[in-house]
Amino acid sequence: MTVEVLAHIADPNAKPAGRIRQKNEQAIIKAAEDEFAKHGFKGTSMNTIAQSVGLPKANLHYYFSNKLGLYQAVLVNILELWDNSFNTVSVEDDPAAAIARYIRAKMEFSRRHPKASRIYAMEVISGGEHLSQMLDQDYQAWFRGRAAVFAAWSAAGKMDPVDPAHLIFLIWSGTQHYADFASQICRVTGRSRLVKADYEEATEQLITIILKGCGLTPPAKDA
Amino acid sequence: MTVEVLAHIADPNAKPAGRIRQKNEQAIIKAAEDEFAKHGFKGTSMNTIAQSVGLPKANLHYYFSNKLGLYQAVLVNILELWDNSFNTVSVEDDPAAAIARYIRAKMEFSRRHPKASRIYAMEVISGGEHLSQMLDQDYQAWFRGRAAVFAAWSAAGKMDPVDPAHLIFLIWSGTQHYADFASQICRVTGRSRLVKADYEEATEQLITIILKGCGLTPPAKDA
DNA sequence: GTCTATAATAGGATAGAC
DNA sequence: GTCTATCCTATTATAGAC
Numbered sequence: 184m185t186v187e188v189l190a191h192i193a194d195p196n197a198k199p200a201g202r203i204r205q206k207n208e209q210a211i212i213k214a215a216e217d218e219f220a221k222h223g224f225k226g227t228s229m230n231t232i233a234q235s236v237g238l239p240k241a242n243l244h245y246y247f248s249n250k251l252g253l254y255q256a257v258l259v260n261i262l263e264l265w266d267n268s269f270n271t272v273s274v275e276d277d278p279a280a281a282i283a284r285y286i287r288a289k290m291e292f293s294r295r296h297p298k299a300s301r302i303y304a305m306e307v308i309s310g311g312e313h314l315s316q317m318l319d320q321d322y323q324a325w326f327r328g329r330a331a332v333f334a335a336w337s338a339a340g341k342m343d344p345v346d347p348a349h350l351i352f353l354i355w356s357g358t359q360h361y362a363d364f365a366s367q368i369c370r371v372t373g374r375s376r377l378v379k380a381d382y383e384e385a386t387e388q389l390i391t392i393i394l395k396g397c398g399l400t401p402p403a404k405d406a
Numbered sequence: 407m408t409v410e411v412l413a414h415i416a417d418p419n420a421k422p423a424g425r426i427r428q429k430n431e432q433a434i435i436k437a438a439e440d441e442f443a444k445h446g447f448k449g450t451s452m453n454t455i456a457q458s459v460g461l462p463k464a465n466l467h468y469y470f471s472n473k474l475g476l477y478q479a480v481l482v483n484i485l486e487l488w489d490n491s492f493n494t495v496s497v498e499d500d501p502a503a504a505i506a507r508y509i510r511a512k513m514e515f516s517r518r519h520p521k522a523s524r525i526y527a528m529e530v531i532s533g534g535e536h537l538s539q540m541l542d543q544d545y546q547a548w549f550r551g552r553a554a555v556f557a558a559w560s561a562a563g564k565m566d567p568v569d570p571a572h573l574i575f576l577i578w579s580g581t582q583h584y585a586d587f588a589s590q591i592c593r594v595t596g597r598s599r600l601v602k603a604d605y606e607e608a609t610e611q612l613i614t615i616i617l618k619g620c621g622l623t624p625p626a627k628d629a
Numbered sequence: 630g631t632c633t634a635t636a637a638t639a640g641g642a643t644a645g646a647c
Numbered sequence: 648g649t650c651t652a653t654c655c656t657a658t659t660a661t662a663g664a665c
């Protein structure tokens with residue numbers, strides 16, 4: 184996905200970035216992520232963000248044209264975090280190794296950036312209107328390209344003939360769940376929070392089930 | 407899960423239900439679901455709900471003590487919709503048939519009640535504080551009981567020794583995804599909306615992958 | 630660049646006429 | 648039971664002093 188090109192969407196009248204500006208913008212965005220992750224776009228107030236950064240709310244409007252501009256900056260920030268290793272997977276690669284690596288990368292993202300995952304989830308649940316401006320056309324093309332790789336593997340008899348789209352959705356949902364639904368996982372398992380070991384265990388279980396489910400044998404050891 | 411007992415939480419000063427009251431309350435709840443599913447608790451305004459029902463907003467406060475009371479009524483409504491067939495699954499049952507049936511039930515819920523699923527998802531992503539009052543203690547016990555059934559199947563050699571909790575999370579996330587992330591599925595696949603056939607295809611794919619992933623053979627035909 | 634003060638509006642909630 | 652009018656607070660956003 185080409186994300187750099189879209190940075191201007193976040194703030195059309197963006198001023199040249201001085202040192203102070205860059206630092207403050209990042210601080211505001213970081214605080215904004217906390218709120219957006221908990222309450223979504225509509226449910227978040229500039230006031231709360233301002234208090235969280237320790238800045239008067241007028242400053243937020245100095246750095247970002249308005250609430251929507253700040254939100255879009257946060258979204259762009261998230262899209263830039265996304266792991267792109269899956270983009271380069273090709274038909275020549277080993278399916279089992281490639282899928283295992285992708286699951287690992289997605290789960291690592293859930294562990295390291297749970298708030299980013301939640302903001303994205305809330306945005307999609309809300310209809311994803313703010314995202315459509317950012318990734319409409321080439322996102323669909325990207326998805327088709329990735330699905331084609333799975334289809335080619337199946338056609339070559341390297342894996343079961345599973346529907347590529349549904350397999351990708353299963354990988355997405357299964358990994359994102361550990362970020363988005365962490366509060367529920369904690370509740371039903373009696374944990375206070377998820378630690379690294381929990382994510383590692385989940386990763387191995389997901390890889391085991393999904394690879395076998397596609398008729399694949401897990402790679403002997405991860406590289 | 408014992409849900410009926412908790413109905414009083416939704417509105418402690420609930421008045422006896424007359425015909426008009428019951429009808430209006432349902433109309434309000436229905437309209438509220440639309441908004442809560444799109445914007446979560448904080449992001450939803452009573453005003454918007456009132457306009458959607460075609461009632462002055464003072465009426466909403468007549469029927470529900472306040473915004474929180476209305477939200478909790480919506481949540482209770484959702485919990486009552488939940489499929490309970492999984493509760494009665496026991497060690498004696500056939501794992502493949504039971505898991506396939508559960509996936510089918512969960513996916514059917516996503517198809518028939520996508521808004522309920524989204525409200526629940528938003529609530530969990532937001533931290534799930536409003537849910538904890540409703541199902542804290544026995545929810546954990548319920549989960550442990552269900553996980554124990556999977557563990558017993560594994561111990562009896564009826565299926566692979568997968569971690570029950572992670573398997574359940576995979577079933578939950580994989581099925582709920584088609585409700586919560588429908589907007590994204592539509593975007594990447596170029597659909598305008600998901601139809602029954604899409605859900606049926608997804609159901610079969612999920613059952614195929616997950617059953618095989620657990621070392622199970624799909625039941626010949628569904629009952 | 631930063632902040633106080635303030636405008637303008639939307640939000641939740643209630644009083645009280647009907 | 649129903650609705651208008653209203654209160655008060657929170658919210659987005661801006662003006663303008665420093």
